[in-house]
Amino acid sequence: MSALTFKLKAQPQQRVDLSPLTPDTLAGLSNDAIAAIELQSGNRKITVGDLFDISSGSASSTDDETVSVIIENGCSKLDYIGNGMTRGSIVVRGDCGAYVAFNMRGGALTIEGNVGAYAGCGMKSGVLRIAGNAGDFLGAALPGFRHGMAGGTIIVSGSAGERIGDHMRRGAILIEGNAGDYCGSRMLAGTIAVLGEVGEHCGFGMKRGTLLLSSKPQKLSALFSDCGTHNLNFLPLLIKSWRALPGRFAEVQPRKRVRRYAGDNANGGKGEILVWAD
């Protein structure tokens, strides 16, 4: 695997679309070719060379092996990191802007700082790890889109904003910190697990899917029905699947006793909020 390092020279004036900097598009390109790639910044075009110092970690980046990309000095103006990536890895040292892992199809994307809104939007596969906090609409659908995230795993070590997993279709969102309001709103399926607290209106309009919480939300919508405390045998399997993941979810002990709230009854009531019971 060859490593390509992009060191941000200075914080850009405008937001920059970093869609082209994925392992897929960079495979087989020379450093000069990479430096010449155009990026959209605000209403003008700049080149990768204008924005970054590029260095390649291995002797040659021209082979077609999987590329690992490292972006240093990340900042909140860098959008669309890992857009549509299918393989390889990207590590961002610092913060990112919006639309991280947009339409991600595979590979591993690690952000060592915070990310903006719509991280993991349209994601279908792969692992997105956010060491800091995530903005609103994590794994959600774009406005007007019918489905949010449709596969893969998102791990947030900090907290996440509002509307996590809005219209989420499949996959898992694991939040070690707290979740904002409307967590799992209009969810279609999939799993969202939160180790911290959740805000108001959690599960609002959810159709199916599972919200797995450490404690009962302060205000639970009247549209969720208490189904009592039960042992659910799929939970040990779910917890076991977290073993290989980075972060605190890997250390969750096997357990299966939860209080089950079924809802949103205004939208079929086939979804569930599960709260650890022991």
Next chain:
Amino acid sequence: MLINGVAIDDTFAEAFGMKSTRILITAHNLKWAYHSANAVTGFATSVIACGCEAGIERKLAPEETPDGRPGASVLLFAVSTKELAKQLERRVGQCVLTSPTSAVFAGIREGEKLPLGKNLRYFGDGFQISKLIDGRRYWRVPVMDGEFLAEETTGMSKAVGGGNFLILGDTQEQVLTACEAAVEAMRKLPNVIMPFPGGVVRSGSKVGSKYKALMASTNDAFCPTLRGATKSELSEDIEAVLEIVIDGLTDVDVRAAMKAGIAAVCKFGTDGGIRRITAGNYGGKLGQFQFHLREIMQEAAP
């Protein structure tokens, strides 16, 4: 060829290609896992009338099962993919879904997929929930003691059915004792089952019958009470014959099981009343596999 005084016939067992799958049944404790596994593998001695041949392969410790509970590994064999799928669905639907605390998982990942929880989920009447965990789909079906958890599909494998050997001895009791020891030794091996009650069968059959309606009938050549009345295969000292039938995932597995079983029988020797080991075949024309007894017993221990 003599082993401990027991004559090994220069013949072979004829076995057939089958389709097989493995499922893992878990439950709250081993007792309930076995209640379910025993039911799934009940009335599954022969494909002639049972639809499939099935048996419990082995006990599973909690750390070996997907959900960390004790369980049992079950192998099912049928003559076609279609029949195997039918039997699997019926048996899991009636014997696992119904059994308290049970869950069922795929025991083979490779190969063509057979529906496991895929159709049984409709028992949930719309309340069933799908969970995709580590790329595998599971169905949570609400039942009266909580949830029945079933993996969506299980893999199918080509398999070998009908490996066998016959034990001939002095008395019914002595032959049965030797068979029990053989089955016990064979059950320690992976990928095989002995589908008959206790692993042993007494009603060996021949092809054809004097009655037109019957395809097969008693193997009179091996019936001790007919020794003087028919063209018998039995010498005067033989009073009982029992057979052990083996189904396995591969011919190597069947071979290993036959070897272990015959070795266990021969330990009893002539002192234990065991005289001769032979095998059932159809002249080698029908089955895909031939297991030559002498060849197997000459092979070095695997």
